[in-house]
Amino acid sequence: MHEREITTPVSLTARSGRLNPAAVGWSRRPLHDTDGIGRLGRGWGRNKRWEYWAVVTPTHIVSVTVSSLDYAAVHDLWVFDRSTQQVVHTGVIRPLSASVMLPRTLGAGPARVRTGPLSIDIDDGVGGTRLRAKAARVHLDVVARRPEGHEALAVVVPWSSTRFQYTIKDVARPAFGRLRIDGQDFDIPAGESWATLDHGRGRWPYSMHWNWAAGSGVSDDRVIGVQLGSKWTDGTGSTENALVVDGRLSKISEELTWEYDSTDWLAPWHIFGDSADLTFTPFYDKTSATDLKVFSSFGHQCFGEFSGWMLDENGEHVSFEGIVGWAEDVRNRW
Secondary structure: OOEEEEEOEEEEEEOOOEEEEEHOOOOOOOOOOOOOOOOOOOOOOEEEEEEEEEOOOOOOOEEEEEEEEEOOOEEEEEEEEEOOOOOEEEEEEEOOOEEEOOOOOOOOOEEEEEEOEEEEEEEEEEEEEEEEOOOOOOEEEEEEOOOOOOOOOEEEEEEOOOOEEEEEEEEEEEEEEEEEEEOOOEEEEEOOOOOEEEEEEOOOOOOOEEEEEEEEEEEOOOOEEEEEEEOOOOOOOOOOEEEEEEEEEEEEEEOOOEEEEOOOOOOOOEEOOOOOOEEEEEEEEEEEEOOOOOEEEEEEEEEEEEEEEEEEEOOHHHHHEEEEEEEEEEEEEO
């Protein structure tokens, strides 16, 4: 596949509100203006905007979700203890979008959630992003650093001129901070903790099935970031596959094959093609099931470790093992 690398700023949408053809492609840093997503009267009900952060520490995995689906706002704070496999979870669904503030374009302002059970603050600053979340049992305060020269995968996925998605998948962000659970403090140690961002702005079909995999860590003294996706991008001419090594991104323009057992989610997954061959070995299956008729989501997000190899931009095999992250299978009607 040939995918065009975008190197100058561009608007995701044309004046008509439809997809700007010049926006289709990928970039190493955020260059797309997405202000046209979410404006009243343009694609209402199909606009999807979110910030999803996951932080992997030696002791815990934490995820934070801030989102607006036009007709509903869905927010989430999930904490997983890696030694005991105990979960502390706070999820909130509110009608419309009064509970949430989201920047129309990444970096243009903070993201905020204000509800009784859950508050979230996401603030971009020089050199990183501060994530704060507060629920009855959990307080989170973590900084996801953005090292000088660090690159992230930004991709436009075009289903049609009226249905399209801009995604940024930013893996292997060094993280540090504090996590408090039921009054007990846990350190999020620098050098051993990693944050991943999934930033989304677009107009989606009502029904969608996707795979997403991401992992971060150190192997052979190199910082490795794995980013893979499937199903939702198939046939669009775009992929969200990439490898990050010490902050340098290599785009993989190939639709990889995913093999996994939907009757045994903790069995090893195999993701492979000409430019990658990875085994993902899960240690926990996070299941989700929400059915509110208009909105429903059913998924398995399996956490585990990646091993194998991927090709870098020079065509060289980069081998690694012990890269912690997740692989998921999700079906949404939204």
